[in-house]
Amino acid sequence: MQDFQLIYNNKCINLSKEEVNQANISTLSEHKYHILFNNKSIVAELTKINLQESIVEFQINEAKYLFQIKNQLAQTIAKLGFTDKDAKVEKSIKAPMPGIVNKIHVSEGDSVSKGQNLLTLEAMKMENIIKSASSGIIQKILIRATDKVEKNQDLIILE
DSSP, rough: OOOOOOOTEEEEEEHHHHHHHHHHEOOOOSEEEEEETTTTTEEEEEEETTTTTEEEEEEEEEEEEEEEEEEEHHHHHHHOOOGGGGGOOEEEOOSSEEEEEEOOOOOOOEOOOTTOOOEEEEEEEEEEHHHHHSSEEEEEOOTTTTOOOOOTOOOEEEE
16 A cells, blocks of 8 residues: 555546655745656646645646545545545435526536636525535536526436
8 A cells, every 4th residue: 555646537547655755846836736756847836725625726837737636544434435524425416495596606617616706506596605515526507697497496406
């Protein structure tokens, strides 16, 4: 078992502590870093971080990359078949009440964090912010701004 696993697009990269320590990381600004690893130079901006789920998102050039980092304990728990508190990851965002979609804050393909604003739903003359129940990538947006929706109607599908 490696000290760390870096997971990106369902591909796993195993890293030892020595390999991690060989990386030369310099801070350029509050969220921007220069990384020199295996004779490769990368400038990366940290755009999102979720410490609870060990997920980070970096922007490198114009592309965004979402990574999950697992230490030895997390790897052992996964091998035993347990999930984080055996939580069910909700893949469908449903309307909690009937209303009208005012604004959609995300686009298909966006990576989102748990608790991130997804859309604004107007119900009974009040605006309600609908947030993501889990981290993931927006696979499909099933509604448009100004659409009328019913309670429990699927609005957004996460990967």
